[in-house]
Amino acid sequence: MQTPRKPLKPLDEALQELLAHALVLTGSEQVDTFDADGRVLLEAAVSPLQVPPQDNSAMDGYAVRAAECAVMGSGGDAVLPVSQRIPAGTAPDALAAGTVARIFTGAPVPAGADAIVMQEDCEVLDDGRVRIKSRPEAGQWIRLSGDDIQQGATVIAAGTRLAPAHLGLAASMGFATLAVARKPRVAMFSTGDELVMPGTVAPQDMKPGSIYNSNRFFLRALLLRMGCEVTDLGIVPDDREATVKALEQAAQSHDVIVTSGGVSVGEEDHIKPAVQQLGQLDLWQISIKPGKPFAYGRVNRKDHGFAHFIGLPGNPVSSFVTFQVLVRPFLLRLQGVQNVLPRAIQARADFVWPKGDKRREFLRVRYNERGGLELFRNQSSGVLTSTAWGDGVVDNPAGTTIAEGDSVSFIPFSELMA
Incomplete structure (x- = not known):
């Protein structure tokens, strides 16, 4: 029998x-952050500092006290002298009352200033004073300390497979090396x-x-x-x-x-x-x-x-x-990654699959110019052309037919090979 x-x-x-x-x-290694792309982080990256470390300007322009600019001068605009110049990477003095400071993108905002006026809204007069041609609101064009990252925050979790953006993020917190699997x-x-x-x-x-x-x-x-x-x-x-x-x-x-x-x-x-x-x-x-x-x-x-x-x-x-x-x-x-399943998205089938198989199927498809998915002509397991031609696979449950216009579960190859 x-x-x-x-x-x-x-x-x-x-x-x-x-x-x-x-x-x-078991085992880990410390690698240069430059070389950590694609590696899996073993120890969470906890920020030792605020990013940005201090309030800074989001624009080239002038640091001002918003209330002083609301006081109109002759011609209807505030006209104020420039008391200092603040490039990025310098430590400014406190802003003197009744003045503005020339400031550049990324430069620290001086104590006492509460707004930045972009240079397009200002006019430098012949005597060196600056006419503020728009009324600023307190806080405008200022990036606050910790606006990106708070000190002590876990910014990159252990088990993260590092991508280029993670490397820049780690560098912004001062990590020259990272512990990876x-x-x-x-x-x-x-x-x-x-x-x-x-x-x-x-x-x-x-x-x-x-x-x-x-x-x-x-x-x-x-x-x-x-x-x-x-x-x-x-x-x-x-x-x-x-x-x-x-x-x-x-x-x-x-x-x-x-x-x-x-x-x-x-x-x-x-x-x-x-x-x-x-x-x-x-x-x-x-x-x-x-x-x-x-x-x-x-x-x-x-x-x-x-x-x-x-x-x-x-x-x-x-x-x-x-x-x-x-x-x-x-x-x-x-390597310590916990979330290992690929992410599927819903997409429109621009094809017909009239007979579902008893097994769960992975159909090779690609996007067409209409934003839908078209099916490769031959779904045989020996036709490797389908994998090079396609943008991904439709994860089709066992016994499921597909009519044109149906919503299907699509897994891009970019997700599977990231």
């Missing part, structure tokens, strides 16, 4: 199980005797059944974007002994091993028994399309500890999609 197949594992359940294994890597050390290799590296065989000389190894290129790039240190172990032949040797080598000095291909149940799929020999393996059948076969496990090291093992399907789009929805969150969590 044939053993009934296990039901496919829902994606959300698989992701929850996977993240439960993703304990934050160490980069995950990831070993990757592909399996399959059919795989050929570009440049080693000309297209016209390819043997029947051979294909160029595309997965190796985009997986390495994706791993680098996730802040990993990547060791590429190349192509491992469809051989049990070679697969065991590659896994043993990778486990000794890496946190994660990522493979492409060989996670199905065919006679030439040696990943499963090799990982089981060296550690433990959970072979999951995920209820997503593309990308059903997925494996997670551990490869034990000879001395102590283990390396996480992740096996991706061999079909290129399946490998691409499973990396984005499963591996990407796992790698971010290893």
